[in-house]
Amino acid sequence: MSIIDSQVHAYEANSPKRPWHTVPNWPDHVTGDEMVAAMDKVGVDGAIFISAFSMYRYDASYAMEVQRAHPGRLAIVKPVDPDDAGVADVVAEWKKTPGAVGIRIMLRKEAARAPDDPGLDRIARAAVRHDFPVNLLCWDNLDAGRVLIDRHPDTRFIIDHLGILQPRVPPAPPEPWADLPKVLELARRPNAVIKVSGACTLSREPYPFPDIWDPLARVFDAWGFDRCLWGTDWTRAFAVVNYEQAVEPFLKTTRLSDTERAMLMGGACAKAYGWSPKKG
Numbered sequence: 001m002s003i004i005d006s007q008v009h010a011y012e013a014n015s016p017k018r019p020w021h022t023v024p025n026w027p028d029h030v031t032g033d034e035m036v037a038a039m040d041k042v043g044v045d046g047a048i049f050i051s052a053f054s055m056y057r058y059d060a061s062y063a064m065e066v067q068r069a070h071p072g073r074l075a076i077v078k079p080v081d082p083d084d085a086g087v088a089d090v091v092a093e094w095k096k097t098p099g100a101v102g103i104r105i106m107l108r109k110e111a112a113r114a115p116d117d118p119g120l121d122r123i124a125r126a127a128v129r130h131d132f133p134v135n136l137l138c139w140d141n142l143d144a145g146r147v148l149i150d151r152h153p154d155t156r157f158i159i160d161h162l163g164i165l166q167p168r169v170p171p172a173p174p175e176p177w178a179d180l181p182k183v184l185e186l187a188r189r190p191n192a193v194i195k196v197s198g199a200c201t202l203s204r205e206p207y208p209f210p211d212i213w214d215p216l217a218r219v220f221d222a223w224g225f226d227r228c229l230w231g232t233d234w235t236r237a238f239a240v241v242n243y244e245q246a247v248e249p250f251l252k253t254t255r256l257s258d259t260e261r262a263m264l265m266g267g268a269c270a271k272a273y274g275w276s277p278k279k280g
Contacts (some may be wrong), residue, residue: 001258001262001265002199003043004046006195006197006231007161007237009026009049009233009236011185011235012031018056018062019053020053020225021055025052026236032065035047038234038243042244042248043247046277048269049063050079051077052064055140058078064076068099071098072277075099079105080104082113082119082120082123088129090125091129093251100135100264101133102273104137105123107120107139107141107144108141109144115151120148121151124151125152126157132156134155135157139166142183142276147210149266154191156272157191157192159195161198162198163179164179167238168240170240170243184218187224187227193228195228195230196231197232198246201233207245208252226271237246239257241280
């Protein structure tokens with residue numbers, strides 16, 4: 001099977017040339033070359049490289065640079081700005097970019113952006129015009145995410161990180177799966193798929209994180225494996241798990257059949273983004 005990680009973040013060291021907007025608790029650098037080397041070490045064939053919003057905001061120039069260096073291994077997704085009146089033109093231009101497979105919007109509760117915000121509507125309509133899926137971060141704001149998805153039935157949405165708020169440092173919260181009922185209810189939306197990314201960070205047990213499988217089984221039952229996209233969310237998950245630890249439990253678990261594993265760890269992602277890796 002072809003293994004595709006549905007969410008990784010690579011970046012340069014903080015510098016005047018390309019300064020970080022914020023400084024998260026991530027390594028000083030995980031360049032594109034270092035990301036591909038980490039993938040090679042554990043047998044990941046390709047990945048969707050999400051330009052890191054916390055560092056670069058709406059500037060995806062580094063992602064473009066890395067994709068040019070590793071065109072067969074990485075496809076790229078750019079966050080777009082709902083407050084930009086010209087965002088539809090930004091999406092149109094992004095569609096022309098080699099390796100671009102989607103766009104991303106951040107619908108965090110702390111931003112207090114309504115799901116009927118005109119900027120979000122502009123983005124959703126532009127995504128349909130240019131045949132892009134919209135990656136949606138709404139992990140502490142699932143009710144708003146549901147409203148947005150329902151407002152735009154013709155737009156394809158990819159829900160980030162199981163729709164569940166995930167820790168940046170251990171341990172996981174006392175009830176890490178508290179929002180699971182809302183996640184399962186969202187599965188009724190035919191225009192949405194879900195990333196099973198960062199799941200290991202929700203474990204309250206040590207590697208290989210055996211307690212994630214019962215709640216994940218409910219996700220798989222509700223959404224179907226062809227709508228579930230495995231991913232690591234590395235390097236955001238760096239302080240909780242290393243890359244190998246985020247990959248190996250899914251490769252080795254007996255809770256998945258070979259057919260289910262192939263769909264979860266590659267097939268569904270290839271279908272959602274219309275992209276498959278090609279090793280040189």
